[in-house]
Amino acid sequence: MPQITRRTFFKGLALASIAAAGSQALIGCTQKQPLRKLPIPPLLAGTQEGNKRHFQLVAQQGESQILPDKTTTTWGFNGAHLGPTLIAKKGEEVHIAVKNELDEMTTMHWHGMKLPARADGGPHSPIEPGTSWEASWTVVNAAASLWYHPHTHGLTGLHAYRGLAGMFIIEDDTSAALDLPSDYGVDDIPLVLMDHRFLEDGSLDESDLPDLGLLGDTPTVNGITGAEFQATTCRIRLRILNGSNMRFFKLQFSDKRSFDVIASDTGFLQEPFSTTNIALGPGERWEIVVELEPSEEVTLESIGFKDNFGVPTDKYTPDFGMADHFELLSIIGPDSPGQDPKPLPGILEKAETLDIQDAPQRSFVLNTFSINDQMMDMQRVDEVIDHQGPEVWTVTNDNSDWPHNFHIHNARFQVLSLDNTEVELFQAGWKDTVALPPGASATLAVEFGYYPDPQWPYMYHCHMLYHEDQGMMGQFVIVEQGQQPAATVGAGATHNH
Ligand SMILES: [Cu+2]
Numbered sequence: 001m002p003q004i005t006r007r008t009f010f011k012g013l014a015l016a017s018i019a020a021a022g023s024q025a026l027i028g029c030t031q032k033q034p035l036r037k038l039p040i041p042p043l044l045a046g047t048q049e050g051n052k053r054h055f056q057l058v059a060q061q062g063e064s065q066i067l068p069d070k071t072t073t074t075w076g077f078n079g080a081h082l083g084p085t086l087i088a089k090k091g092e093e094v095h096i097a098v099k100n101e102l103d104e105m106t107t108m109h110w111h112g113m114k115l116p117a118r119a120d121g122g123p124h125s126p127i128e129p130g131t132s133w134e135a136s137w138t139v140v141n142a143a144a145s146l147w148y149h150p151h152t153h154g155l156t157g158l159h160a161y162r163g164l165a166g167m168f169i170i171e172d173d174t175s176a177a178l179d180l181p182s183d184y185g186v187d188d189i190p191l192v193l194m195d196h197r198f199l200e201d202g203s204l205d206e207s208d209l210p211d212l213g214l215l216g217d218t219p220t221v222n223g224i225t226g227a228e229f230q231a232t233t234c235r236i237r238l239r240i241l242n243g244s245n246m247r248f249f250k251l252q253f254s255d256k257r258s259f260d261v262i263a264s265d266t267g268f269l270q271e272p273f274s275t276t277n278i279a280l281g282p283g284e285r286w287e288i289v290v291e292l293e294p295s296e297e298v299t300l301e302s303i304g305f306k307d308n309f310g311v312p313t314d315k316y317t318p319d320f321g322m323a324d325h326f327e328l329l330s331i332i333g334p335d336s337p338g339q340d341p342k343p344l345p346g347i348l349e350k351a352e353t354l355d356i357q358d359a360p361q362r363s364f365v366l367n368t369f370s371i372n373d374q375m376m377d378m379q380r381v382d383e384v385i386d387h388q389g390p391e392v393w394t395v396t397n398d399n400s401d402w403p404h405n406f407h408i409h410n411a412r413f414q415v416l417s418l419d420n421t422e423v424e425l426f427q428a429g430w431k432d433t434v435a436l437p438p439g440a441s442a443t444l445a446v447e448f449g450y451y452p453d454p455q456w457p458y459m460y461h462c463h464m465l466y467h468e469d470q471g472m473m474g475q476f477v478i479v480e481q482g483q484q485p486a487a488t489v490g491a492g493a494t495h496n497h
Helices: 003-009 014-030 156-161 173-177 465-470
Strands: 047-049 052-064 072-077 085-089 093-100 109-111 132-138 144-149 166-171 188-196 218-221 227-230 235-242 249-253 259-264 267-275 277-280 285-291 297-302 326-332 361-367 383-385 391-397 404-408 411-419 433-436 441-448 458-461 473-478
Touching (some): 144 156, 144 285, 156 465, 166 188, 218 326, 391 404, 433 441
Parallel strands (some): 052 093, 188 235, 383 473
Antiparallel strands (some): 093 132, 249 277, 249 297, 297 326, 391 441, 404 433, 404 458, 458 473
16 A cells, blocks of 8 residues: 555544554454355345235344454344345336334435336435335336445435445346356355444444545455355356445456456446456446356455556545555355356347437536535435436546546436546446546436436435535436426425434
């Protein structure tokens, strides 16, 4: 880690600095600690009733062993930490009851899902302690690895950091027909990547670092440090989610082996893409397929961005951790070779491009904690979409020294171009979150779900959660042609809880 890192960490309160130093030492130790079995979040298929699927999620507090030798108080759904992996099929009607057994208000958002705004679970849908909130919608998304996390006004980062996050797998006819690893927890493995800081007693360090919020220094996979996965097959599929607050990961295997990227945030790529590394910023997902030799050992690492992601390395710029190198997950090949795996399907998904010939265009300029010079206001509707069909959004990171990214609710998009940056980022396929190095500008062809409703807004925001919570978010409503947004949106909330 470059020297500048420590200096930036130490700019904070004396207490925070001590904590950071403590965890630094701890990273060094994880190598010598015996590795622990990778936890697999339970698969929750809900209860089926015809074409309906009912889920129950209970947000609760518990005690976890994120670290091998310390106990940490965490939040989770239906358990102490993180949440189960939900699974549903395209075309099904899902009904989800979220009960809040915490002693603080939270919310629940279905990231990547196209759905009515009322069910989207944004900051307008608080779930008070002891109460339940219910969302239902018909799944129109194609097969993908989506996820769920709170979207509490000003507190999204803290709630996710404490552990409120889980994956939401959508299957469809395409995924069912493809010959891909799909035995959950066996050869189809969810990996929820996060990063934390710990105090000496093992509790989570919840102090915001200056300009960096809850950037962690200790990576976790499915809720633990030093995880190891013992494969039983020669081919595994990893559904990788970056659920961290602020960290960008650049993933590579320790022997730099090639792997195939098969899906982006919101669906399959048209065809597998072979590479040796892949980047993912907060909120993004990739699915990859990796081949293993019997009994071999290989480590999934985050290697840091060679060019520091375009972030200056001077003393004035906070250290976003872009050059950090971590070992994330040790993988051991199966005991025996088994059958030679067949080649991966050459075509995964049919080519689909949006007709953007006459599509309306909008532009969004991100700078520090604002978008188009404005910070989030619960009662200000920033954009009104009064038509069906795609739009072209240009999103510019106007900061020359800060990274950002951009997530749009109720939508999927294709990145048409990423300009004004030297950083090379693989951006193929359908996405819902795009990474923006300093100065970069992305042009997106965006397809929205069409559920006209003048009262309930959707969000677009930077998914670096400290930025979002500081106000880097805006609201849009989707209405019928010529319709105006309601005078009061959501349930009328105007302020931080
Ligand atoms: Cu940002």
